[in-house]
Amino acid sequence: MILILVLSLTYLTYLGGLGELPPNDVRLIAKNYLNLTYNPYVKSLWASSPEAVTAIVWDYRGLDTLFETVVFYGAVLAAITLFRKVAKEKDMLQSKGMSVVVKRATAIVTVAMLTVAFSTALHGHLTPGGGFQAGAIGAVAPLVMIVVFGKRYLEDRGLSYGRLLSLRNLALTGIGVTSIALFTYALIQGGFSFIFQNQGKSLSPYSFPSYTLDVPSGGILLFFNVFEFLAVLAGFTLVFLILLGSDELLSKEFEGGENGY
Amino acid sequence: MDIELVRFMFLLTVVSFYVNLALSIYGVIAKPNLVKKIIALTILQDSASIFAVLVGYKLWRPGLTLQPPVLTDLTPTSETLKEFVLRSVDPLPQALVLTAIVIGLAVTVFLTTITLHIQKHFGTVNVDVIGRLKREEVYEEVI
Amino acid sequence: MDYVDLIFAMMGLSALLSVVATALAIRSKDLLNAVIFSSVQSVAYALIYFLLLAPDIVLVYVAVSVGIYPLILILLIKKVGRYETKQNWEQLKGGDV
Numbered sequence: 001m002i003l004i005l006v007l008s009l010t011y012l013t014y015l016g017g018l019g020e021l022p023p024n025d026v027r028l029i030a031k032n033y034l035n036l037t038y039n040p041y042v043k044s045l046w047a048s049s050p051e052a053v054t055a056i057v058w059d060y061r062g063l064d065t066l067f068e069t070v071v072f073y074g075a076v077l078a079a080i081t082l083f084r085k086v087a088k089e090k091d092m093l094q095s096k097g098m099s100v101v102v103k104r105a106t107a108i109v110t111v112a113m114l115t116v117a118f119s120t121a122l123h124g125h126l127t128p129g130g131g132f133q134a135g136a137i138g139a140v141a142p143l144v145m146i147v148v149f150g151k152r153y154l155e156d157r158g159l160s161y162g163r164l165l166s167l168r169n170l171a172l173t174g175i176g177v178t179s180i181a182l183f184t185y186a187l188i189q190g191g192f193s194f195i196f197q198n199q200g201k202s203l204s205p206y207s208f209p210s211y212t213l214d215v216p217s218g219g220i221l222l223f224f225n226v227f228e229f230l231a232v233l234a235g236f237t238l239v240f241l242i243l244l245g246s247d248e249l250l251s252k253e254f255e256g257g258e259n260g261y
Numbered sequence: 262m263d264i265e266l267v268r269f270m271f272l273l274t275v276v277s278f279y280v281n282l283a284l285s286i287y288g289v290i291a292k293p294n295l296v297k298k299i300i301a302l303t304i305l306q307d308s309a310s311i312f313a314v315l316v317g318y319k320l321w322r323p324g325l326t327l328q329p330p331v332l333t334d335l336t337p338t339s340e341t342l343k344e345f346v347l348r349s350v351d352p353l354p355q356a357l358v359l360t361a362i363v364i365g366l367a368v369t370v371f372l373t374t375i376t377l378h379i380q381k382h383f384g385t386v387n388v389d390v391i392g393r394l395k396r397e398e399v400y401e402e403v404i
Numbered sequence: 405m406d407y408v409d410l411i412f413a414m415m416g417l418s419a420l421l422s423v424v425a426t427a428l429a430i431r432s433k434d435l436l437n438a439v440i441f442s443s444v445q446s447v448a449y450a451l452i453y454f455l456l457l458a459p460d461i462v463l464v465y466v467a468v469s470v471g472i473y474p475l476i477l478i479l480l481i482k483k484v485g486r487y488e489t490k491q492n493w494e495q496l497k498g499g500d501v
Contacts, residue, residue, distance in 0.1 A: 270416035
């Protein structure tokens with residue numbers, strides 16, 4: 001029965017539910033984006049980024065991504081709220097961590113991971129990559145560090161709840177400030193500009209820098225990528241720091257839980 | 262390029278994703294363990310997002326080499342741009358799926374913390390047992 | 405057989421591999437095995453994303469789905485118990501119901 005249902009759905013899809021598969025050509029809107037993303041002849045509509053995906057994520061569909069960031073912020077905030085009693089405390093268990101060989105290897109690999117992540121964020125407008133990718137790659141580094149060195153070891157060396165939270169809020173403030181920076185600048189100059197404007201439009205000539213030296217810098221995309229990298233990295237590290245706490249610490253959260261919430 | 266083989270393999274891919282969707286929906290609904298439900302949910306999410314990318318793909322034709330939506334030439338002429346538009350796949354579904362994956366991870370982390378709370382509160386993550394325990398609690402309160 | 409055939413053959417075969425991995429992950433009673441099968445499915449999907457010419461998604465998908473998901477799920481399994489047992493009511497209440 002289920003098999004028949006699945007096969008008939010597949011047949012319908014193949015007949016034309018999703019269009020012809022694989023499609024003969026991409027749709028018109030995609031051609032538009034591809035044509036305009038790095039087109040120096042139409043400077044009123046370009047994004048100054050040879051990478052079409054990043055241009056769509058932060059320029060053409062920038063507001064969508066802003067609200068996705070809000071959803072991300074909310075999900076991490078909800079996860080922290082469920083452990084609010086223990087979030088600010090240090091772990092009472094002094095873990096010895098793994099052996100010396102593993103620790104040294106991890107210390108070297110972690111630096112490499114963070115470097116790769118940061119370079120992915122910085123080159124997001126030139127090569128495949130960007131803020132979300134860099135944040136996901138970078139979040140593996142603290143996770144491995146916590147497992148190998150132990151949570152208390154890192155907390156004694158300055159990785160604390162408060163600092164991560166302020167880094168995260170700083171990055172989100174950066175996203176907000178970047179989106180209205182050009183607007184404010186144009187207002188001071190006595191002109192007019194859109195919020196979330198990257199390059200100059202036909203209505204307003206103001207524009208973020210298109211090139212640094214002779215490499216296209218993507219204007220607003222570079223700032224958004226770096227800030228989003230910091231926000232995703234700090235958000236995930238916060239949750240992992242709480243989830244990887246010892247049982248003794250986590251059980252403090254559940255005291256009195258039997259009376260209901 | 263053997264068009265029969267290409268068509269068959271593409272059909273096989275589409276059928277596989279449908280089977281994956283069906284299996285993971287079965288896992289979400291029928292399995293009583295919450296951790297198993299979370300695992301099935303991640304598979305469901307990936308299968309749904311791979312369909313979006315599949316729509317943006319393009320048929321290979323003789324003499325047409327496809328490329329990812331990244332322009333490699335930093336000083337393009339209008340011929341280069343025309344060829345790029347002709348060869349590149351659709352970037353729009355990729356941009357949407359990209360953010361969906363990261364947000365899915367954040368939501369899964371939230372589900373993980375909820376599951377930890379349920380485990381501490383009821384002593385089990387089996388939803389059948391949790392349901393009976395809750396009914397028992399209510400029944401005692403009524404008496 | 406030129407390289408276009410090879411691309412589509414690899415796509416179909418890794419899709420088949422993902423079906424096998426998903427079926428085993430849903431069937432398995434041992435949750436640790438289920439997590440490992442689910443990450444095998446993720447590896448197959450990552451290959452398919454690469455063949456569908458989406459390098460951006462591969463970058464984020466490999467880190468998230470092969471790295472972080474299994475780690476947090478294993479962490480969860482360590483705290484809630486490894487086997488998907490048929491805990492029944494009598495066992496839980498000590499047999500007085």
